[in-house]
Amino acid sequence: MGKKSFLEQFESEKLMELSSLAEKCSYINPEFYSKYEVKRGLRDINGRGVVAGLTEIGEVHSYIIDENETVPVPGRLRYRGIEIDDLVNGFISEDRYGFEETTYLLLFGHLPDKNELINFEALLGSFRTLPNSFVRDIIMKAPSKNMMNTLARSILSMYSYDPNADDTTVANVVRQSLQMIAYFPLIAVYGYQAYDHYYNNNSLIIHSPKPELSTAENILHMLRPDSQFTKLEATLLDLALVLHAEHGGGNNSTFTTHVVTSSGTDTYSAISASLGSLKGFRHGGANIKVVQMFDDIREHVEDWKDDEEIFAYLEKILTKQAFDRTGLVYGIGHAVYSVSDPRAVIFKKYVQELAKDKGLEDEFLLYSKVEEIAPQVIGHLRKMYKGVSANVDFYSGFVYRMLGIPKELYTPLFAISRIVGWSAHRIEEIVNNGKIMRPAYKSIAKKQKYVEVDKR
Known part of the structure; x- marks a missing residue:
């Protein structure tokens, strides 16, 4: 016991010492960013982003240029050129849920007609079945306290269940994307149920999704022990999903999708990287x-x-x-x-x-x-x-x-929605076959000579 305590103390002291060194050698004088005209966060002092690509998926509009002056205006958001207000007012005025329609629009470029929407909803419903033993072997074993890590780990594990995991043709990536859009609500809710059971000692209740329900309805159905919810509750959750589905190519997690996709990697690796970005408190958290x-x-x-x-x-x-x-x-x-x-x-x-x-x-x-x-x-x-x-x-x-949704699922709900935008942007990156993304970093390190170990 004493030896272990000594080792723990030794490790703690050495880690503190190394942490101090790491912090000291990593510090960069903020004045250098101005001196070398580095746009931190890839944004200028007026908040305008550095243009890194082109997209037809989402447009964020917040200012106009008047006589070379940036003039802020009320924000506007367009999905495939359609004003978000018009999209929302459209399906709500017809007393419909809108997330599935929005998903189709973002992925395939136009609003679906009735038959296209019915068939698309049926396809998503058919995909709402996780691989055999996935819940037991991946989600229930070693449950995480953070559902974003549960999502990321589960999506990486999906690679092992996909016989064409590395195929980056558009047809295969569309198939993978639709499956993940269908899987995300199940993984998030089941991940929470496992956490609530193993860490909070509550009853473990797993509801299978219903193919006839919308994404929002299924989330409430699977999450609540009695599966009951009101139309207003489902409508508000559906609206939240629609509003979070896409936000242009420059937001941190979507830009991550573009960056990682540009390397030629598989879909599961790209999306798990985007999940890591979204987890941060400056973004989805x-x-x-x-x-x-x-x-x-x-x-x-x-x-x-x-x-x-x-x-x-x-x-x-x-x-x-x-x-x-x-x-x-x-x-x-x-x-x-x-x-x-x-x-x-x-x-x-x-x-x-x-x-x-x-x-x-x-x-x-x-x-x-x-x-x-x-x-x-x-x-x-x-x-x-x-x-x-x-x-x-x-x-x-x-x-x-x-809505009675536990805090552990707040950011995963963002992911359940934004997987749609990530998928659309991944496909766009693949179709346009861009270069691997590699922005420049200027080194300001002073030159040093190597010193032999005995002379240091």
């Missing part, structure tokens, strides 16, 4: 942080209707005195949008309806007040090069909480 932040705000703000008290507490969050002390107001601000995020604007209308149905109107009011006040606080404390507004993550976590 932000919706969890929003919910945690609001838990903290509710605890410390006594009067949810008092603008001054909310302002004062948001100041504490921004000055790293409260919440997680990162100085971030999660869900406020976006790399591209400044005036407004169209997804948040659309979502908010329906979120209010669900909040009313769930008796959570006071909480919705708090969200609305923070959405209004946070940009004022940020503008008061920091120099801003562009405006900030609520992004889609601001409301999505609130919706998931109202």
Whole structure:
């Protein structure tokens, strides 16, 4: 026991020493980024991205150029040239779920007619069956505490179940993509059920998906012990899936899809890399942080209707005195949008309806007040090069909480949706046979001579 303790202490001290060295040799003076005109994050000081490719899949629009001046405008999002507002209003006005229709549009370039949609929904339904023993051998064994890791590990394991895993022809990649779009909800929900059983000692309940149900309906059906849900609940979840399905080629996880695909690797490797990107709190993981932040705000703000008290507490969050002390107001601000995020604007209308149905109107009011006040606080404390507004993550976590979805599945829900965009962009990269992506990094290291070990 003493020897083990000594080894542990030795390892800890050496790791701290090595960590310090790694940190010291990795630091780069921020002034050098300006000196060498490096656009960090591949974005300029005005938030405009470096153009790295062309796409016909999604378009994000947030500004206009007027006499060489960048003028922020209300954000717009188009899927294959169709305004997201028109797409959403279309299927909701016809009292239909829209995720499957959106999937067809993003992958195949046009809105499906009735027969095409029926056949496509039937095809997705037929794919909602995981390989034999996959749930037992892959998902149930060594369950992870993080469902994004469960998804990534499971998708990598899919390689072993696919006799044509390395075939990167369009026909094969389309088949793989549709199967993954169908598999993702099952893997995420079953992964959570395994985690909840083995780590929380709750009953293990596995519901098989129903081919006649939509993706959103199946998620609620498989997740809830009694499989019951309302039309409004399924509609809001379906809307969340539609709004998260695509966001242009430059968002971090989709750009990852392009980068990894450009190397010529297999579909499962490319998608697992994209999952790793989406997991990060600066990307898909932000919706969890929003919910945690609001838990903290509710605890410390006594009067949810008092603008001054909310302002004062948001100041504490921004000055790293409260919440997680990162100085971030999660869900406020976006790399591209400044005036407004169209997804948040659309979502908010329906979120209010669900909040009313769930008796959570006071909480919705708090969200609305923070959405209004946070940009004022940020503008008061920091120099801003562009405006900030609520992004889609601001409301999505609130919706998931109202739907009784556990926090462990918030980011996987993003992945269940965004796998559609990733798949469309992977196919686009393959069809256009681009070069392997390899941007330049300038070395600023000082030249050194090799010194023999005895002379160091």
